[in-house]
Amino acid sequence: MEPPNRTLKPLTTSMLPLDVIVDIISRLPVKSLLRFRCLSKFFRSLIDGQDFINLHLKCSNEAHANRSLILSGFTGIGTRIFSANFDSLDNCVEVDHPFKNCRYLRIYDTLVIGSCNGLLAMHNRMEGIMLLNPSTKEHKILPVFIKDLCYCNAYFDGFGYDVATDDYKLVRIKVFNKPRLHSEVTVYSLKANSRKRIGNFPYHFLVKRGNGAFVDGVLHWVASRIPESDKNELIVGFDLKSEEFYEMPLPRVRDDAMSIEVEVLGGCLILVCMYYSLQPCDVWLMKEYGVNDSWTKLFTFKEGAIGEVYSVKALAYSKSEDKVLVDINYGDLHWYDLKERSLSSSVEIHGEQVDYYNVDLCVDSLVSINAYIGGPAGRGRGTS
Amino acid sequence: MAIMYALKSSDNEIFEVEQKVIEQSETIKKMIEDGAATGEIPLQVSSKTLAKVLEWCKQRQHKTVENENDDNKGKRKKERDEDDDIKEWENKFSDELKADKDVLFDLLLASNYLDLPALLSFLCQLVADMVAGKMPEEIRRMFNIENDFTPEEEKAITAEHGWAFQP
Numbered sequence: 001m002e003p004p005n006r007t008l009k010p011l012t013t014s015m016l017p018l019d020v021i022v023d024i025i026s027r028l029p030v031k032s033l034l035r036f037r038c039l040s041k042f043f044r045s046l047i048d049g050q051d052f053i054n055l056h057l058k059c060s061n062e063a064h065a066n067r068s069l070i071l072s073g074f075t076g077i078g079t080r081i082f083s084a085n086f087d088s089l090d091n092c093v094e095v096d097h098p099f100k101n102c103r104y105l106r107i108y109d110t111l112v113i114g115s116c117n118g119l120l121a122m123h124n125r126m127e128g129i130m131l132l133n134p135s136t137k138e139h140k141i142l143p144v145f146i147k148d149l150c151y152c153n154a155y156f157d158g159f160g161y162d163v164a165t166d167d168y169k170l171v172r173i174k175v176f177n178k179p180r181l182h183s184e185v186t187v188y189s190l191k192a193n194s195r196k197r198i199g200n201f202p203y204h205f206l207v208k209r210g211n212g213a214f215v216d217g218v219l220h221w222v223a224s225r226i227p228e229s230d231k232n233e234l235i236v237g238f239d240l241k242s243e244e245f246y247e248m249p250l251p252r253v254r255d256d257a258m259s260i261e262v263e264v265l266g267g268c269l270i271l272v273c274m275y276y277s278l279q280p281c282d283v284w285l286m287k288e289y290g291v292n293d294s295w296t297k298l299f300t301f302k303e304g305a306i307g308e309v310y311s312v313k314a315l316a317y318s319k320s321e322d323k324v325l326v327d328i329n330y331g332d333l334h335w336y337d338l339k340e341r342s343l344s345s346s347v348e349i350h351g352e353q354v355d356y357y358n359v360d361l362c363v364d365s366l367v368s369i370n371a372y373i374g375g376p377a378g379r380g381r382g383t384s
Numbered sequence: 385m386a387i388m389y390a391l392k393s394s395d396n397e398i399f400e401v402e403q404k405v406i407e408q409s410e411t412i413k414k415m416i417e418d419g420a421a422t423g424e425i426p427l428q429v430s431s432k433t434l435a436k437v438l439e440w441c442k443q444r445q446h447k448t449v450e451n452e453n454d455d456n457k458g459k460r461k462k463e464r465d466e467d468d469d470i471k472e473w474e475n476k477f478s479d480e481l482k483a484d485k486d487v488l489f490d491l492l493l494a495s496n497y498l499d500l501p502a503l504l505s506f507l508c509q510l511v512a513d514m515v516a517g518k519m520p521e522e523i524r525r526m527f528n529i530e531n532d533f534t535p536e537e538e539k540a541i542t543a544e545h546g547w548a549f550q551p
Contacts (some may be wrong), residue, residue: 016489020496020508027512034548038541039520041532136545 022052026059029066030135030364053366057117061267064319066364070095070120070134071331072112073354078102079110079124083134084349086361087319092351095134098141099124112358113170113211114159118365121159121170125149129157129170131190135364140373142170144188144195152184153177154205158212158219162240167191168372169240171212171219173201181227187243190372198243203236204229206259213262215269216289217241220262222250222271232260235269251284251295265314265324270298272312280309299324299336306334306343316361331356389416392424397431401438405445410499428497433490440503443473478510485526519549 025033025047033056037044046052060066067086072079078101084092099110102124113121113129120132128145132138149155154175161168170188175181183201188194203223212219218237225233235248250271253260257273264270271284281301287294301309306328313327314336323335325347335344387403391412407413415425427434481488488507495503515523524531533541542549 016492017496020492020504023504023508024511024515027509028516031548032516032518034545035520036515036523037545038533038538039523039529039531043529044541137547 022046022055026052026056027063027065030366033366034136047366050371053368057363057365057367060363060365064317064321067316068134068362068364069315069349070112070115070360070362071349071354071356072110072358072360073356074109080354081110081122081132081134082352082354082356083362084351086316086325089347090350092349094352095132096137097122097132097139098130099127102127109357112360113157114214115360115362116159116161116168116214118363118367119159119168119369120360120362121157123157131168131369133365133367133369134362136366136368138369140369142188145170145172148172149174151176151178154208156205156210156212156221158214158221158238160212160214160217160219160240163217164241165189165191171238171240173221175201175205185238190369193373202245203234206230206232210261212238213264213269215264215267220248220269222260222262232257235262235271248290249292251286251292253282253284263314265298266317266321270314271295272314274310274312280306281312283312283314299338299341301343302341313359315359327359330358333359390424391434392426393431393434394428395431397434398424399431399434399438401441402445405438405441408441408444408500408502410501412498429494430490433487433494436487436491437494437498437500437503440477440506441500443470443477444502474506481507481510482514517551 025036025043028036033047037047065087069084069086069089071082071084071092073082074080078099080100081095081097082092083095084090097110099122102110110122110124110127113123115121118133118135120134121129122132123129123145128142128148130139130141152174156173156175158171159168160171168190170190172186172188174184174186176183184197185199185201186195186197189196203225204227205221205223206229210221212221214220218239220235220237222232223234223236224231232250234250237246237248238244239246250260253271253273254275256275256277258276259274261272262269263272265285269286269289271286273282273284274280275282283298283300284295285298287296298314301312309328311327311329315325315327315333317324318335322339323337326334326336326343328334333347333349335347336342337344388400389403389406389412391399391401391406393399403416407416412425412427429437481491488511492504492507492511495507515526518526523529531538
C-alpha cells in the first residue's frame with residue numbers, strides 16, 4: 001500500500017486500497033449500492049461486476065444482514081407483493097411486479113415458489129412463472145410456463161441454484177390421473193432459457209401442491225413410495241447438478257402426524273410435523289446436511305400456547321440466533337424463543353397494511369436475472 | 385516481565401508497547417518473527433494515528449486476557465457486563481472517529497497496512513454505516529470522488545433505479 005505520509009489532505013478514494021473499498025461497500029444495503037453506481041465509472045463497474053455481486057451476497061449471508069420478509073397479500077385486484085426489512089420489521093413497501101393487476105379468482109393468486117440468492121420464483125396459474133429480484137425490482141416472465149398446467153391434477157415446483165454450472169433452475173413435477181396415474185418432471189435452466197423433460201417422478205405425494213425446500217444444491221419434498229398412501233414415508237431430494245432424485249429417511253416423527261412438510265431455516269433442512277392432537281406441532285432440524293443422525297427436535301408448541309394451529313412455517317433466526325420468526329396460520333407472525341421455549345404475541349410489521357397470506361424470507365442481493373440468460377457471454381448488466 | 389517493543393512513527397515518535405499487544409498486527413508479528421525487529425520498529429504511520437491504533441489494540445488485549453482468566457461460574461453475567469463495557473468503549477471510539485474523518489481515514493489505511501483484521505473490519509462497518517443513507521453527491525464530497533460521467537450519462541444511470549434515490 002502507499003505510505004500514508006501526508007498530513008491533512010482532503011480525503012480521496014484514490015488513496016484507499018481497492019480491497020478496503022470493496023470491504024466497505026460489500027457491507028452496504030442494495031439500495032445504497034444502486035445509488036453508488038452513479039458515483040463514478042469506477043464504482044459502477046465495481047458494483048455491476050459478477051465478483052462483487054457474489055461477494056456482497058456471501059457477506060450478507062454470513063452476517064445475517066440485508067434480509068427482507070416478502071409478504072403476499074390479496075387485495076381484490078390480484079396479488080400484491082410487499083417487502084419489509086427483517087431486522088426492524090418495518091419499512092414495508094410494495095414491490096411492483098408484472099402479475100400485480102391480474103384480476104382472477106382467488107384460486108389464481110400469485111404464489112411464491114421459492115427464494116434463492118435474492119431471487120424469487122413466483123407462479124400464477126394463468127400467467128405462468130416469473131423471476132423477480134425484489135431489491136433491484138428486476139423481473140422476467142418465463143413464457144415456457146404459460147398454459148403449462150392443463151390436464152394435470154397436481155403440481156410441485158422448486159427453485160434453486162446450481163453452483164457447479166452457476167445456473168438457476170426451476171423444477172416442476174406434474175401429476176396426471178388420466179388416462180392412468182403418471183407424472184412428468186421438467187427442469188428449466190435460466191442460463192439456457194429453455195426447459196427439458198427429464199423423466200417421471202418415481203414417488204407419490206399425499207397433497208396437491210408443495211414447493212421444494214432448497215438446501216445445499218438439492219430441492220426436497222416429502223413423499224410416499226406407494227400411490228394413495230396416507231403416510232409420508234421419506235424425503236425425496238432432487239440434485240440440481242446431477243438432475244437425479246434420491247431418497248433420505250425421515251427422522252423418527254410421531255405416528256399420528258397429520259402432515260409433514262420440509263422447509264428451510266438458516267440454510268438447514270427442517271421438518272414441520274402437524275398433529276391432530278392438542279400438541280399441534282413439532283419442528284425438526286437437520287443440523288448437518290445429509291447426516292441422518294443429526295436430526296434434532298428444534299421446538300414443540302406446548303399445548304394451549306396458542307389457539308388452533310393449522311399451518312406453521314419457520315422463517316428465520318433472529319440476528320442473535322436465539323429466536324425464530326414463525327408464520328402461524330398463513331400470515332400471523334410470532335417469535336419463538338429457543339431458550340425460554342415460548343411464543344411471543346403477534347409481531348406487527350410497520351408500513352402498508354394488507355392481510356398477508358404468505359410470508360417468505362429473501363436476502364437482498366444484486367443478482368441480475370437478465371445477466372444469466374444466454375450463458376456467460378451474456379453477462380454484465382447490459383442496460384448501461 | 386512482559387517483553388516490550390519500541391515502535392517508531394513516521395514522524396519519529398517512539399511508543400513502548402508490550403509484545404502481546406502489538407502482535408495483533410500480523411505485519412509487526414511477521415517482522416518480529418523474521419528478526420527484522422531489533423531495536424526500534426519503524427512504521428509508516430503518523431504518531432497521532434499510531435496512538436489510536438494502540439488504543440484499540442490495548443482494549444482488545446485487555447478483553448482477551450480477562451476471558452482467559454474467567455472460570456465458568458458467573459461467566460455469563462460477567463460476559464454480559466463486559467459486552468456492555470466494550471460496546472460503550474466502541475461507541476466512544478466510533479464517535480471520535482466520526483467527528484474527525486481525517487483520523488478515521490488514516491486509521492483505515494494504518495489498519496490495512498499493519499494487517500489488523502478486527503480493527504479494519506470495525507472501521508469498514510463504521511464507514512459503511514456512515515455512508516449507507518447518503519446521496520451520491522454527499523459521498524463524492526466526503527471522499528473527494530470525481531464524477532467522470534457526463535450529465536446525460538448520470539441521468540440515465542440514475543433513472544435505471546430512480547426509486548433508490550428517494551430517501
